[in-house]
Amino acid sequence: MDHLSFISPTRNSPWGTYLAQVEATLPYLGKLARWAETLRRPKRALIVDIPIELDDGRIAHYEGYRVQHSLTRGPGKGGVRYHPEVTLEEVMALSAWMTVKNAAVNLPYGGAKGGIRVEPRDLSLKELERVTRRYTSEIGIIIGPNQDIPAPDVNTNGQIMAWMMDTYSMNTGATATGVVTGKPIPLGGSLGRVAATGRGVFVIAREAMRRLGLPLEGARVAVQGFGNVGSVAAKMFVANGARIVCVQDHSGTILNEQSLDMARLLDHVALHKGVAGFPGADAIDNENFWDVQSDVLIPAALEGQISAERANRLRTGLVVEGANGPTTPDGEAVLAERGIPVVPDVIANAGGVTVSYFEWVQDFSSFFWTEDEINVRLDKILVGAFKGIWETSEQHRISLRTAAFTVACTRVLQAREERGLYP
Known part of the structure; x- marks a missing residue:
């Protein structure tokens, strides 16, 4: 298969990672695989x-x-x-x-x-x-x-x-107003949008933990990235009985083996624009973040963070991808060998785009929902989507990522086939 002339991806570069994920999905697309090249361009x-x-x-x-x-x-x-x-x-x-x-x-x-x-x-x-x-x-x-x-x-x-x-x-x-989402409320923004991605990360992590038999109460959670996604997910974990023991952001990495005081940490970040210097924790080297023992690890920063070398060092029971593309194909292969499940970004952080969809719909209708209505609708959509992906994973005995890609790519290629080619 020829590559696009203006891109020369490596296996673990962003586009190379995506292509590898598509490739893993091909055996499960059936007759729709004839359209797969449209996914690569x-x-x-x-x-x-x-x-x-x-x-x-x-x-x-x-x-x-x-x-x-x-x-x-x-x-x-x-x-x-x-x-x-x-x-x-x-x-x-x-x-x-x-x-x-x-x-x-x-x-x-x-x-x-x-x-x-x-x-x-x-x-x-x-x-x-x-x-x-x-x-x-x-x-x-x-x-x-x-x-x-x-x-x-x-x-x-x-x-x-x-x-x-x-x-x-x-x-x-x-x-x-409908040209963008994530707008301020007075301009047609939706209630619940700011917290939606982080909330979705927690909801999906909760569902995965339940199916894997990992108790939420007292669970040790490590979070990379403490912006809008990581901080909201961390708050919801704490509100449901888990403990945040390690956080890393652009300013540094902090560790408290018992539990970080989330309210105090949020106040500190608001004042100092980063977790560094938080008095309720020890500062550790950034690279040592990957050695911290946890029940759940949430990479919620940038792509390409969990390489094969880091995957070999991880001491966690579950990876839930808050960021887009944080695990490289080589890193994921190592995690699979070690029996550490990965809940992929395409479902784990889909809360944001789901509430963006709600905002877009509300803008078109000029009728707005309450935040409780937003959260109920969000939870229902995410839980249902994850259930289908989990069942596909079990049916084909494939990873959650390949299952998510199988479900999604089947929908995309069915639409492509039914629309046909114009002219």
């Missing part, structure tokens, strides 16, 4: 230049991307991240994982993703706004409420979504 990849004037009068240029992997089941859906290491290959892989994630949960979306190669911490608020508005104008030719709906991701938030929505609306001449 993004439908559309847009690279844009983003020039802005900095506060000091200098002109700066940043590179931005929007990739639509598949629009077969509906509009593209996926976040936008601001990070100095964003690449086209990474965004391609993230868009493909969104295709799988949306289909795994059976949302009426395809997969898309966006990003800007920038360190947002180096920009003033006004510079950040200029970058966001220029980026939105550049990708405006392919986004829209019925075409492709961006959302927050790494280093982006409700304010950035508000700027994107406003820019798109100004350029099209009508307020279009």
Whole structure:
């Protein structure tokens, strides 16, 4: 199979990881496997230049991307991240994982993703706004409420979504609240959206633990990444009787063998912008995070974290992927050999896109639900989706990841076959 001419992936690079995951799914697709090449190629990849004037009068240029992997089941859906290491290959892989994630949960979306190669911490608020508005104008030719709906991701938030929505609306001449999700509540945002991804991680972890016979009460949990996803998941674990013993973020790694005081830690992070220096824990080397004993490990930072070498060192009973693509194929092979189950990202962190779907629906209808209604609907969808994936895993005796890809890719390729090719 020839690779895309502009990408040369390695086995454990983001796109290479995705391709390996698709390859593992092929034996379970039956006659639909004839369409599998459509999974290996993004439908559309847009690279844009983003020039802005900095506060000091200098002109700066940043590179931005929007990739639509598949629009077969509906509009593209996926976040936008601001990070100095964003690449086209990474965004391609993230868009493909969104295709799988949306289909795994059976949302009426395809997969898309966006990003800007920038360190947002180096920009003033006004510079950040200029970058966001220029980026939105550049990708405006392919986004829209019925075409492709961006959302927050790494280093982006409700304010950035508000700027994107406003820019798109100004350029099209009508307020279009449904062009993005993850917006502030006054602009058509949904209650429960901010906590949705972290909540979903907990819900899926709870379901997996129940099926594996791992007690939640008193469970030792280690969390990598303490942003919106990791911190919300940690709070929900503690609220349900588990103990958070180790947390790592961009500032460092902290350990308390008994339990971290979650309320005090959240206050510390809000004040100091990181877990480093928290007085209720010991600081340990970042690499030693992978040696901490736990019942549940939640990688909720960036992709490619659990390599084969780290997988050999893990002392945990279950990995639940809060981030996108945190386990490399070589790392997952080691975990399989060691009998450590992995709940894949495409179901574990699908809470965010599920409530994004709720927000999109509410924007179209101009009728909004209560947070309790949101959470009940979210839990029902995630629990049902996980049940189907678990049963597929048991039926074929395959990993949860391959089962999730089998369920999702079957839905995508069935839609592709029934739509046919045009012209």
